[in-house]
Amino acid sequence: MTAWVFNPLQLGAAEGEGMAKDVEVPKLTLSRQLALYATLMLGNIASSFLESYRAGQVWRPNALSILFAAIVGIVLLPGAIDANKLNGQKEELVQFAMVFTYGMGWQTLLGAAISAATGTGM
Numbered sequence: 001m002t003a004w005v006f007n008p009l010q011l012g013a014a015e016g017e018g019m020a021k022d023v024e025v026p027k028l029t030l031s032r033q034l035a036l037y038a039t040l041m042l043g044n045i046a047s048s049f050l051e052s053y054r055a056g057q058v059w060r061p062n063a064l065s066i067l068f069a070a071i072v073g074i075v076l077l078p079g080a081i082d083a084n085k086l087n088g089q090k091e092e093l094v095q096f097a098m099v100f101t102y103g104m105g106w107q108t109l110l111g112a113a114i115s116a117a118t119g120t121g122m
Contacts, residue, residue, distance in 0.1 A: 028081065036081050037073055039096050043103020044069035051107065072106055 028036075045061065048069070052059035080102040 033077075033081065036096070036099050037077055039099045040076055040080055040103040041069050041073040043100040044072055044106065046100070047104040047107040050104075073103065076102060076106060 048065060049059045080099045
């Protein structure tokens with residue numbers, strides 16, 4: 001078996017170890033980074049909408065929730081556009097869909113962590 005099976009995230013591996021040596025990682029332009037950031041923020045906002053819909057409440061976004069989505073987007077952006085994930089070998093729509101989904105997942109993960117810490121059920 002390859003090392004990827006036992007260490008898929010290559011934790012503790014030296015830079016370049018386990019990667020092809022002749023592959024150059026493409027640099028993302030500023031406009032592409034901003035488009036991916038906007039997609040990530042849309043995922044954050046969509047997550048809030050779906051949570052309100054699931055609870056049977058009317059969804060009314062306010063400036064504070066948009067600001068919070070922007071801050072969370074900045075925190076999640078490096079992980080969402082990691083060069084290994086957006087290596088140019090995937091289609092554009094797939095890349096943006098992955099970033100959108102990345103933005104939606106944070107709220108569920110945070111809710112589960114709070115429930116586990118406080119001992120309450122979801």
